[in-house]
Structures are given as structure tokens and as C-alpha cells.
Amino acid sequence: MTHFYKYNLNFRNAFLTAARNFPQREIVYRDKKRYTFSEFYDRVSRLCNGLKEIGVKEGDVVGVIDWDTYVYMESYFAVPMSGATLHTINIRYPPELIYLTMNYANDKYVIVRDEFVPILEKNAPLFDFVKGWIVYSEDGKPVETTLSPKFEYEDVIKKGKCDPPDLDEEMRATIFFTSGTTGMPKGVTFTQKQLILHALSLSSSMKYRPLTLTENDVFMSLVPMFHVHSWGMPYIAFMNGNKYVLPGRYEVKTILELIKNEKVTFSTMVPAILYMILNDKAVEDYRDYLKGWKVIIGGSALPKGLALKAISYGITVVGGYGLSETCPVLTISVMNDYTAKMKYEEALDHLISAGLPIPLVNLRVVDPAGKDVPWDNKTVGEVIARSPWLTKEYYNDPEKTEELWKGGWLHTGDLGVVDEFGYLHIVDREKDAVKSGGEFIPTIILENAISEVKGVGEVAIVGAPDPKWGERPVAFIVKTGEVSEKEIYDHLNEYVKLGRIQKWWIPDKIYFIESMPKTSTNKIDKKVLREKLG
């Protein structure tokens, strides 16, 4: 009888080596907390065990409501290690949607930062499915709350150390919701194996020029931790021994101070964040510290003007691309055999594109007949993909899942072209999406809200180009009776108060039109509306 050990690609196995090889490497949370990989791993092990002590079972969902803090970082590892599923709750949703997604995912336990406690208390009766609230305050003081049963985060950690269990690699590790363009957000899930393969492949790609990351780079992801695993950066950094900086809530001044003081060399973010940083008055004082900063931009296409501005600060920017459904990374824009011969600036049009598929991603851009488009930088096709780290399904939604996976390829719904060097350029996002500051605004929820106003007939929200936010929503409305702009705004503001929509979703402009343009299948043709905006 052989005792061959079947190695599962689970978190316990994958992260042991990091803790061993880089015991002194630091994790830094703002100017509040600083500790080593060794201490981090010890706390993660304890948290993993503590969660089990307070009743968390394999397969249970544990939600987190927090900014990018050390608590979130610990939860990223400890929750899946315990056998539970981490639900990275979107804190930019309105309260009602937060509730709906938590209910849909069936969050049994929730880790909550003190400042988010009041909003949960207000709606406490709704959360009857939650079996325990794990609260914390970063000053270490107990959190006063009516939420019950309540556990103090540090108490859970104190409950003892564990040797994390050796779990099946196909165990569900995470669940979260795509902000979706239509109605209720869709849930996507990923296994421990998927997250590890995603980390390994992306990590191996990061040695490519112009990134050329080593184990000595200092990471600070500016992709919120509730958003698609912060693009996998917490896992990659720990696996590879990179110092990791957590900025908490995003504030330009804090971000710049951290870059300076912690010598951050590498970040990931959506264009709106880079825009926000580079257009802040404070940035001039930090010129010296931005030099050599390497940044991957994803989430939306990287405008060339913004890239050039970044370059003028000595920042190296490259593009990347992926979806919530894809863990997220499918492509990053690094050098290949063609661009290898060019200088960074010469290759810029390629390097700010979505880029090249990373190892193990089989990516195609296909015409409606399913044929690959030529590398001509012109012919538009849909981006489809296969890879080990794509979501298996939309959670509990077989119908949308079938659509996503039709023909055995994940359909991104994004339109792209491929340039002569093989680089993917996304030319259009899912046709109805409005993305503002890197975040989707679910247009149908907004349209529904407006449609409730007396005198409003058909409504369509589309994205108008905006130099700061990428896009801002505008509303097209066909009247059915008397209605004023003010009545509509009053109604929306009322809904903001009720927590049904976010303040920043409110359309910048309202256009009253005679009739809605329609497609051949009688759907509102938003493309025509966008063209009206010029």
C-alpha cells in the first residue's frame, strides 16, 4: 500500500511556503498597523480556527463589509482556509442591494468594520439569516452594537491556533456579485484551485517587461477588496514574498503618503483612480516618489491621454483585461516578440491595450459565425475565453449560466479587435453598460425607479462620456403626461435616502424625447441614444 500524498491545490498547501520563505516581509495597513508575514500567517491560522469555534461550518458563507484593511486581508485567506466561502460584499451598493445580495448568497456570518455597523443595525430585522456578526474597531475597543449574536474579531482570533484543514481543491472559496447591467446582480463563485492557478499564471506573467517585477517589489492594490479579489493581488503578493500595503478607504493624500513612506513600486487600479490621483493638487509634492511606479490599469480601457500624463510622472502603465466572471485576469499588456524590439513609448499603443492572454488563457475574438477575426486592428468580434479560473456558473441561475457558457466558451459580451502584433483592444463593453469611476451603474434599477414617477413613460439610461469618471449616466425619457425634471430628481433623492440607489447613480442630465428608438426585436436601441450624445 502506497502512501502517495494527493496534493490539493488548496490555500493551506499553497501558502505554507510563503510564510516559510519570507517570515519578516511586511504587511502594512495605512499608518495604523504593520506586521510580518509570519505574524500574519499566525493570525490567519487562528482566525481560521476561531471561525470554526464560533460555529462556521464547511460551505457556510462568511461576508465581509470593510474597506481595504488588514482584517479584510486576513479574511481573504482565513475564511476559505476554514472551508467556508468568502463573500466580498459590495459596500458601494445601496443598503437594499447589500441586503439582497447577502440574502441571496445566504451569508451566515458577517465580518463588519465598526463604521458600517449603524447601517446594519437600522435594518437588523431583515438579517434573520445571519447567525453571527463579527465586529471590529481598529483601535481595538469593543464595538457597541445591538447586532446579535455579536463576536469581537480579536476574540475570534484568540480562540486558538489551528493547523488549517487539508481541503478538497474544488471547495468553493469565494462568492460575490457582478454589479450587472440589468436588474439583480449575478453571483459568481470561485474555488481555491481556481484562485491559486490564477495567482500562479499572473505571477509568472509579471516578470515580463515593462513590469519586470521581482520578489522585492512593494504592492499596493487600488482595486477595492470587495471587487473581484482585488485582481488576485493579496494572493500573488503573499505567494511571492512581496511586501503588501493596504490603503483602507481610498483617499488621494493617504495613497500618496503610503507610496512615499512604504516605497510602493507596483499597483493595480481602474483608470478613474489613476485620474483621481494625477488630478489632485497634492500630486506635485510627490513627483519624486511616483517615479518608477508600475501600474496595471484594468476595469475600463486606459485612455491614452491619461497614460501620457502618467508617463510624464515617470510612471510605467500597462493595460489589463478581465471580468468578474473570470477571476478576473484574462490578459495583461506586456511585451511580446514584436514589441520587444521597441522602446516602451513606441510600443505604447499596444501596451495600453487589453494586451495578451496570460498563460493558460485561451482567448479568441470571433465574428458572429464563430470564426476568429484577423489581426488587422479593425475587424470587431466578441471576446470569448477558456481558462481554468472562469466561474462555473451564475449562482443559482441556470438560464443566465447557459447564456454565459454557450458552446463551451465563456462569452464576455465585450467587443474587441486584435492589432497586428496580437494585442487585444476592447472597443465596446457590454452594450448597455454605464461604468462610472470604474463601477457599473445598473441601469435597469435606475430606469425602474424613474419609471415610477407620474408622467414618465419609457426611460433609458445611457452613459455619456465624461473626462473624469469615464462615463456618467444620462436619462432619456418619453413623457406620458406632465412631469418636470425636478419631480424626477426629488423622487430619486428620496430613493437614495431609502437606500435603494446610490447618490452617484443619479443621472447628470435628463432629456425628454418624442419617442424611443427601437431595435428590430423591439428593444430600446441604446446605441442610437449614445450617438445622439455625440
Next chain:
Amino acid sequence: MTHFYKYNLNFRNAFLTAARNFPQREIVYRDKKRYTFSEFYDRVSRLCNGLKEIGVKEGDVVGVIDWDTYVYMESYFAVPMSGATLHTINIRYPPELIYLTMNYANDKYVIVRDEFVPILEKNAPLFDFVKGWIVYSEDGKPVETTLSPKFEYEDVIKKGKCDPPDLDEEMRATIFFTSGTTGMPKGVTFTQKQLILHALSLSSSMKYRPLTLTENDVFMSLVPMFHVHSWGMPYIAFMNGNKYVLPGRYEVKTILELIKNEKVTFSTMVPAILYMILNDKAVEDYRDYLKGWKVIIGGSALPKGLALKAISYGITVVGGYGLSETCPVLTISVMNDYTAKMKYEEALDHLISAGLPIPLVNLRVVDPAGKDVPWDNKTVGEVIARSPWLTKEYYNDPEKTEELWKGGWLHTGDLGVVDEFGYLHIVDREKDAVKSGGEFIPTIILENAISEVKGVGEVAIVGAPDPKWGERPVAFIVKTGEVSEKEIYDHLNEYVKLGRIQKWWIPDKIYFIESMPKTSTNKIDKKVLREKLG
């Protein structure tokens, strides 16, 4: 019904992206052949199909008898892609052992370079289990042979192009035999999934300093392709877009010419090859081209004297460690949070060690009670490991397999210590250990010390039978210049004073010999040396 695509970690899937991203990148075989990744992938696809056309079935074993050529490179990919198993036949075995291992593995088809045909013809009747000989000559001429049935390699490739099949990732990809110093070599096997995970993890580690490899480095592995997948380099280079240089049969002059002409920046090899190169007269003419060459040394410990000599040429050397049983890589010696603060030369004692486990390798050094030894650079223990890419078994040998995997850990049979920064130092192979008065003498430490004396080339310590102590160490030395016994003893006594070695470790005798006996994988053959001692 969802059409979710279960992505198998097989060669077809894993290597599609490389062919897509780096179509123009080159594969170069000596000064004989030069072609692009795109052409290579096309030939690999055709070979995969051609093999099936001539009768190769899933699970069949296809052997290769060749130097490091483009044919071998193509076979590395095409044979597993077809569903067959690649047997990398050890051409440095004596003919009888070649026959025995081919028979044991049950090679149904064999790819043979013309110059190896005569030796096979001589023993043709023995090979009744072989269903087809696939022969080639690099000048493209048909190969005259009595081996039958015979296929010309280029004809097999011409038989048509295929979309390689989408195989189960657990499909056996390779089989080969460990050179074993005693009796019949043992067979080890690896799956496609194992080879891909090994490649990904090692590839992600290669970005660490002082290696800092990018997609633009030029690889030339000097680990023969019949030896443990040439440490995975063919797969890593193709997956990552690195130009790949194949040296054919190893000749110093050719190797140096290739480094110069093809701008090779990265190689892997055993110490004996580096020794051979640096001690060749021709090397002086290539000084300019060796500068900046990055080399991983494995297979045997890297003697410090040899490392210093390499450094004097501007070569960056680091250590690595693994076995035939482990695919092979378990550790490489790159910087961690401790050595990050040091210069390369200061960190040298750490960086020429076996090093640090790469991601997904769980490595321990344990005392006889199974307890981890402290990081004190002194306490010797056995190296044991878990990882996704360890051989599941010794082929058809349950007894030895059980021993290998006792307690669910792969037992390397190597003895090591861990230094204060976490670096593994192999101090002895269990079978080569010298045990004197009941205590192990770490021969590698002793060999290292002696290698630093000027005029000393290769050194080997072996145990001579001793009536009082059981064994006593003796040294075999190949001179590279003038050196006396006294100088060596003085140096060792100095090290005793410094506390680096123990007085009782000093060899009883020193033998100066003309050349070191080597095994088929170019390691010093201590068995032969012990036999000299009677």
C-alpha cells in the same frame, strides 16, 4: 444544461497561448536549424497527428534516442499531446541498460537520430516489443537501416495537421529512469498536469533576484533532454515566450559559440558542465559574452570555489535542488526578505545553497523522530517534501514506492541543514554519507572547503572502511594547477579554527587523480571512487 468547459491542465491547452503570443520567437538548434514558435507549434501539431496516423495509441510509450536537438524538442510536446507517453531514454547508459529500460517501459515506438541507429541494429532481435522505428538525419536524407518497420521522421510530420486532442490532465506524459547507483534503475512517471504546474511555479520564481528573468531572456539548458525534462526548461521557455537554444551534443566550443551568437542569457546545468566550460582553454576568448550570463546549478551541490570562478567571469550563479522523482525542481536559491538586504556577493553562501522551496512545494528537514530541525545551519535531517509534481510511484515497483512515500511524504534520501535565513543546504546524499564513529560527516561542506584552495579542481570525499571508526573520509582531487597536500591541510585546519568544520572531519588521505569518474547524468560517481579504495 450548462456548457461550462472543464479546462484540463493538458499540453494542448497550456501551450496554445505561447504559440499565439510569441509567433516570431525563435528556436535554434546549433548552427543547423532556426525556426519560429509558430512554425514549431505547427510541426508539433503535425507530429502529434502523424504519430497517431502510424499507429501510436493513447497510453503507448514512445522513446527518444537523441542529443538535445529540435527533434527532441518537438517530441517533448508532440508525444504527450498525442496521448502517448514520452520515454526520454538515457543515451549515456551502456547498451544493455538502454535495452532493459526500453523493455521495462515497453517502448512501442522509438524516435532515433541516425548516429544511434547502428547500435540498435546490432541488437535488433532483442527489440521485438518495438512496433515502429522513427528515424531521422539532420541533413534531411533518408536513413538507411535494417530496423523495421521504419518511418522517416519528416514523413510522419507530413502526414497532416491536427488539432491536438483535449486530453485528461491526469494522462501520463513522461516516463524515465533514475540513474540509480545500485542495480536496476527505477522508473518514474509524470502527468501533463504535473509538468504544467511545475513549469508555472518555477517560471513564477524566476522573476526573483538575482535571476530577474523576463520574457526577453534567451534560454539554453545544458541539462540533457534525457535527464528529468531538462529541468522543465523546454516547457517554461515556450510557455513564457523565451527564445530557446539547443546545443545538440555538448561540446564546449559549440556551447560558447552559441552563447556568443545567440546571446544566451540563461542556462541550467550540473556543476560538472560549468566546470568543463570554465576550465576549457577556449573560455578566455568568450569572456565578453559570458558577462551577465545567469545560471542555475543543480544535480549536485555547487562548490563555492566553482561559484567564485564563475563570478570572476561576470556570471551570476545560484543553486537549485531536486530529484528525478520530483520532476525535478523543489528549491532554487534566490533572494528572500533576509538576503534582500545584502549584495549578491555577500549573500553568496546562501545563494549557492539548494535554496528556498518554490511555490506549492512544502519542504521539511526532519530528524529521525520526524521533528523539523531548527534553522541553525548545523542540525542535520532528512529532506522530505509534498508538492503537486512528485512521482506517484516507482513504475511497477510497489515495494520501493512504499519506501519512497512512507508516512505520506516523499523521502528524498538527502541530508540537509537549514541556515538562519531559511536556506536549505544539502550536506549529503544518504547513500554517499560518510559515517565515522557513529556520526555523519557532511561531505559537501568538506568538498566546498577544499574547492576554495587554489589549484584544486573537482573534489570528492568518500568513506574509506576503517576498523576503528567504521569509516573515515578520504579526498579525491583533480588539480587545475599547482597545489600540495600541505596547502589543503593548512586551509582545512584554518577552517577548524574558524569553527566552520570539525577537526575530525579532516580527510585521512588525499588522492590526486587525473579525472573524476562520472555517472550518465554527469554527476561525480562516488561508487567508482569507493571501489578504488577496495
